[in-house]
Amino acid sequence: VNPDRLWDVAVPVPLRRSFVYEVPESLGVASPGSRVLVPFGRRRLTGYLLARHDARETPAYKVRQAISLLDGDLPAIPADLLGLLMEAADYYLHPVGEVLRAALPPGIDPTEAKGELRRPRIRERFRTVVSPSPGAAKLVEGLADGAPRRAEVLRRVIEAGAIPSADLTRADPNAAAHLRRLAADGLVVLGEAPRPADPFFDAAVERDSRPALTAEQATAVAEIEAAICAGRYAGFLLQGITGSGKTEVYLAAVERAGELGKGAIVLVPEITLTPQLVRRYRARFGDGLAVWHSGLTDRERHDQWRALRSGRVRVCVGVRSAVFAPVADLGVVVVDEEHDGSFKQERGFPYSARDLALLRAARGGAVAVLGSATPSMETYRNAETGKLRRLQLKTRATRQPLPAVEIVDLTRHRGGPGGQSVIATPLHEAILRTLERGEQIILFLNRRGFAPTLLCQSCGHVHRCDDCAVSLTLHHRPAGLVCHYCGARRPLPDRCPKCGGAKQRPMGTGTQKAEDLLAALYPAARIARLDRDVASGRGAEAILERLRAGELDILVGTQMVTKGHDFPRVTLVGVLLGDVGLHMPDFRAAERTFQLLTQVAGRAGRSDLGGRAIIQTFSPWHPAVEAARTHDYEAFVRTETAAREELGYPPFGRLAALRLSGQDGGKVEAAAIELFAHLRDASRRLKASDVVLLGPVPAPIPVIQGRHRWRILLRAARRDRIRAVLASVLDRLEGMPIGVTARIDVDPVSML
DNA sequence: AGCACGCCGACT
DNA sequence: GTCGGCGTGCTC
Numbered sequence: 054v055n056p057d058r059l060w061d062v063a064v065p066v067p068l069r070r071s072f073v074y075e076v077p078e079s080l081g082v083a084s085p086g087s088r089v090l091v092p093f094g095r096r097r098l099t100g101y102l103l104a105r106h107d108a109r110e111t112p113a114y115k116v117r118q119a120i121s122l123l124d125g126d127l128p129a130i131p132a133d134l135l136g137l138l139m140e141a142a143d144y145y146l147h148p149v150g151e152v153l154r155a156a157l158p159p160g161i162d163p164t165e166a167k168g169e170l171r172r173p174r175i176r177e178r179f180r181t182v183v184s185p186s187p188g189a190a191k192l193v194e195g196l197a198d199g200a201p202r203r204a205e206v207l208r209r210v211i212e213a214g215a216i217p218s219a220d221l222t223r224a225d226p227n228a229a230a231h232l233r234r235l236a237a238d239g240l241v242v243l244g245e246a247p248r249p250a251d252p253f254f255d256a257a258v259e260r261d262s263r264p265a266l267t268a269e270q271a272t273a274v275a276e277i278e279a280a281i282c283a284g285r286y287a288g289f290l291l292q293g294i295t296g297s298g299k300t301e302v303y304l305a306a307v308e309r310a311g312e313l314g315k316g317a318i319v320l321v322p323e324i325t326l327t328p329q330l331v332r333r334y335r336a337r338f339g340d341g342l343a344v345w346h347s348g349l350t351d352r353e354r355h356d357q358w359r360a361l362r363s364g365r366v367r368v369c370v371g372v373r374s375a376v377f378a379p380v381a382d383l384g385v386v387v388v389d390e391e392h393d394g395s396f397k398q399e400r401g402f403p404y405s406a407r408d409l410a411l412l413r414a415a416r417g418g419a420v421a422v423l424g425s426a427t428p429s430m431e432t433y434r435n436a437e438t439g440k441l442r443r444l445q446l447k448t449r450a451t452r453q454p455l456p457a458v459e460i461v462d463l464t465r466h467r468g469g470p471g472g473q474s475v476i477a478t479p480l481h482e483a484i485l486r487t488l489e490r491g492e493q494i495i496l497f498l499n500r501r502g503f504a505p506t507l508l509c510q511s512c513g514h515v516h517r518c519d520d521c522a523v524s525l526t527l528h529h530r531p532a533g534l535v536c537h538y539c540g541a542r543r544p545l546p547d548r549c550p551k552c553g554g555a556k557q558r559p560m561g562t563g564t565q566k567a568e569d570l571l572a573a574l575y576p577a578a579r580i581a582r583l584d585r586d587v588a589s590g591r592g593a594e595a596i597l598e599r600l601r602a603g604e605l606d607i608l609v610g611t612q613m614v615t616k617g618h619d620f621p622r623v624t625l626v627g628v629l630l631g632d633v634g635l636h637m638p639d640f641r642a643a644e645r646t647f648q649l650l651t652q653v654a655g656r657a658g659r660s661d662l663g664g665r666a667i668i669q670t671f672s673p674w675h676p677a678v679e680a681a682r683t684h685d686y687e688a689f690v691r692t693e694t695a696a697r698e699e700l701g702y703p704p705f706g707r708l709a710a711l712r713l714s715g716q717d718g719g720k721v722e723a724a725a726i727e728l729f730a731h732l733r734d735a736s737r738r739l740k741a742s743d744v745v746l747l748g749p750v751p752a753p754i755p756v757i758q759g760r761h762r763w764r765i766l767l768r769a770a771r772r773d774r775i776r777a778v779l780a781s782v783l784d785r786l787e788g789m790p791i792g793v794t795a796r797i798d799v800d801p802v803s804m805l
Numbered sequence: 806a807g808c809a810c811g812c813c814g815a816c817t
Numbered sequence: 818g819t820c821g822g823c824g825t826g827c828t829c
Binding site: 094095151 | 806807808
Binding site for chain 1: 827829
């Protein structure tokens with residue numbers, strides 16, 4: 054064993070440690086961030102070189118040799134990103150190997166299959182690119198007489214500077230032969246370049262340039278630009294009401310970074326639903342833009358990733374995992390709609406892309422811009438304490454007034470036209486007026502399916518999922534009972550399985566029932582529904598496009614109708630039941646409802662036609678509802694701060710959860726109780742009296758897919774305190790009883 | 806996580 | 818007698 058060739062290697066296994074391997078010189082140049090194929094137990098795995106192993110003493114164990122290096126000169130993980138990811142692994146107390154793997158596009162690693170090494174699913178693809186030799190230009194003329202075709206090929210190469218050989222072959226089928234000769238004569242150089250494959254590039258987009266900015270936008274842009282030019286970390290909160298033109302500020306910042314030779318990342322929620330947004334970036338940056346979202350195939354994702362890694366493309370717009378995009382020399386990272394829940398990853402390696410964006414900017418001397426009309430409480434706090442500089446856009450760039458928001462108190466308006474209780478009279482009348490004017494309507498209901506429960510009228514039996522502790526949702530089209538947690542589907546029973554009763558009654562209302570009601574109430578209107586059930590593939594885009602094209606009068610749906618782009622002819626927005634979500638067992642329920650209601654209301658009035666929003670609710674008094682009505686963000690923050698303090702939560706504090714799950718409910722419970730005791734001891738030992746432990750308690754939905762779930766919550770104003778307590782029991786976690794898995798979830802979304 | 810080892814119950 | 822259930826331990 055050569056002690057100079059020892060490396061600390063991260064391997065994608067759920068162990069919070071690295072392993073030491075020897076990387077023989079014969080394998081090539083080893084550098085941090087490079088992938089390496091290593092033997093691991095009986096398996097072969099793709100590991101990641103972290104750093105040279107400090108080999109002042111010979112290891113007590115036998116060191117195995119790496120099999121091969123998988124990257125050439127360019128390590129898969131650039132040095133700055135490697136540093137960020139190692140810090141993230143530590144920050145989230147998660148195995149490094151899994152963190153690193155999560156940051157790379159899926160499918161690029163070779164994996165062992167049945168003793169034989171499989172090729173990676175994604176293969177590097179190159180094409181031949183021709184460029185002229187320095188003296189070639191002078192020799193073209195001399196060639197023209199004797200070999201006109203060859204001279205023509207050379208002329209085109211000189212003209213283009215560098216051209217893919219395929220482009221030449223298209224003009225001249227014999228181009229390949231001419232090129233061979235030209236190369237042999239030293240007139241051209243044949244090289245290899247990555248093959249571009251950009252799924253969004255096919256739709257040609259007309260380029261545009263920066264429009265005139267409002268005074269507020271110009272001020273914000275100037276501040277951000279100055280920070281980018283300074284080349285040091287700075288964090289901004291861009292707080293701008295809906296329609297104030299935040300995107301234009303982001304575009305200007307990204308452009309400025311580009312002018313300074315720096316790259317940019319723009320994180321957006323659910324890009325798949327917002328092709329219009331991508332189009333705006335494409336219009337400004339053309340082919341210099343990588344797009345990153347869940348709708349890409351592995352192949353497309355890999356192509357985008359490589360375009361960034363090679364430095365050919367320096368701007369990336371994408372969903373949360375784009376925070377790991379290999380953008381070199383990052384100038385600015387934008388998090389649009391920073392309050393959006395989709396920036397948190399809950400499965401696998403749990404992280405907050407918003408927090409990592411801040412960390413990445415801080416580590417790389419870049420500028421972070423968090424934008425929102427309704428910033429999260431945490432971000433608001435960071436602006437208050439000066440950790441972020443607040444930039445405000447208080448006027449709409451379009452000069453249109455914010456929509457008037459009206460509340461319909463459902464405790465007073467019981468029932469509406471046609472004997473139904475979904476559309477109360479005030480909303481009904483507003484819909485009629487809007488239809489009469491030939492304008493469009495969006496109705497929001499945060500519940501999929503026909504009805505949330507099916508209840509037997511003779512014995513009260515409710516259908517429940519076999520694997521999850523929830524009732525089944527009744528669906529029409531296609532008919533059946535569906536579990537919204539595991540997706541299990543059951544045919545619709547004629548009779549109650551318990552008492553045989555024939556009368557089973559749907560309770561409550563989902564989007565499907567709302568759609569039926571609307572069709573009955575407004576027979577002349579063209580109505581469509583948008584929710585997860587109709588939005589598979591490009592379905593959502595198609596429906597939103599119909600709305601845009603004026604082929605629909607009313608669109609009813611779940612949160613999906615709150616995203617997407619502007620619809621100028623939508624002048625009425627209705628929230629059918631503002632209370633859904635307001636009383637969820639989650640300390641962030643009010644915050645999320647306020648954000649949602651504000652976002653929905655903002656969909657109205659994006660044109661000179663004006664607009665109004667109507668929120669039907671049983672809780673008109675609720676501060677989240679009231680703040681949405683008055684467009685008063687500050688008022689919401691004030692009341693919510695007070696409410697949380699009263700409940701004993703640090704309003705801007707941190708939470709962590711230790712989640713336990715397993716098939717055997719008894720074992721999970723026992724493990725939860727044992728871990729809780731350890732955590733209590735640890736916090737006493739660490740004198741961390743500010744860390745409040747809650748639990749252990751069963752999760753709000755105690756069983757999902759047959760797995761029993763328990764949790765322990767940790768609450769404190771400072772996350773490093775929580776971390777210290779959690780870190781002290783990590784060893785215990787690795788020795789958990791069989792069948793129980795434990796996960797630390799930092800800053801979880803749900804609560805008790 | 807995988808993967809093997811190892812020790813007890815029901816089958817060709 | 819072996820197949821296979823899952824408890825235990827290990828991976829440089």
